[in-house]
Ligand code: HEC
């Protein structure tokens with residue numbers, strides 16, 4: 001009996017000590033939101049190459065559009081307008097999300113149609129609405145640039161090819177992390193990092209159930225959910241239905257997947273000028289109120305909306321270094 005009790009005590013003590021012995025960060029609070037990494041260890045030469053390509057308009061067939069035309073380096077990696085102008089025409093009905101922290105999403109795009117960042121780049125180069133290019137033409141064009149070709153040869157054994165172009169862009173994207181938000185600092189144990197309002201807002205975010213969808217490192221981006229779990233947002237929206245409103249359904253053809261989207265990250269929600277995949281709303285408070293109504297079936301009181309807004313603001317971290325560099329004037 002006495003021996004059993006001793007064993008239990010010993011096991012408990014080991015369990016409690018293990019995290020600190022294994023070198024894990026012991027101070028991180030046990031919450032459903034996790035802090036973003038503080039840095040990324042990427043090869044600086046590759047990052048620089050990817051950063052150049054990200055702004056290179058030769059990536060588009062027309063020579064008019066680069067990744068940063070839509071994911072703006074001077075606007076938090078996202079679009080300032082409701083919709084981006086692509087290689088051919090206006091993007092009908094789908095908002096450009098930020099590229100910052102996109103590596104922490106379990107899938108890419110609103111409907112999650114690709115998994116990795118590399119697949120995302122491959123798809124974008126050939127997407128008619130985005131860069132409308134083809135790889136053969138793109139590689140031919142880039143290889144004519146002797147300086148660029150040499151840069152690639154110095155870093156990649158195979159020189160400039162499809163894989164190295166994709167790899168450079170993805171390596172750059174992996175450095176895009178908005179670390180050190182007030183909320184993350186609080187998660188890491190810095191008691192005074194979070195204002196009282198933000199703390200109350202976080203408590204409401206959990207008690208109302210926002211956290212059941214927006215959670216993890218990216219405060220979203222790790223599951224699918226229907227827009228309008230508790231009511232038909234699309235009937236009430238007062239706008240024609242578009243293909244982009246169908247979400248996951250366009251991939252699966254399952255009735256249950258209509259209007260199902262990847263739950264977006266809220267790390268940059270406080271800086272959005274437009275909200276939701278359809279950019280149908282232009283105020284954060286209204287977006288919170290709509291979430292209460294259509295996702296939780298609740299009418300949130302004004303004072304709670306203000307507190308949740310304060311919490312969302314506390315999620316804004318430092319801008320990655322690339323975003324303070326002057327924008328290259330591309331050819
Ligand atoms: C014409 C505007 C435009 C251009 C050019 C463009 N994008 Fe995008 N990007 C978008 C839009 C719009 C979406 C969302 C589309 C969707 O979900 O169907 C998107 C989605 C993404 C995502 C997924 C983010 C997430 O949270 O799901 C990543 C990553 C991304 N783009 C990176 C890039 C890179 C890298 C390039 C250049 C190779 C690029 N984009 C070029 C408009 C653009």
Ligand code: HEC
Nearest residue numbers: 209210213225227229263264269275276277287291292295
């Ligand atoms: C059932 C899952 C679910 C719950 C619960 C939920 N959300 Fe959402 N949230 C989503 C989905 C899915 C979207 C994307 C909808 C769209 O774009 O059409 C979204 C979008 C948002 C956006 C817009 C982000 C952007 O980039 O445009 C905000 C802000 C937001 N939610 C905040 C909240 C808040 C605050 C709560 C709690 C009051 C909440 N959400 C509860 C699933 C959920």
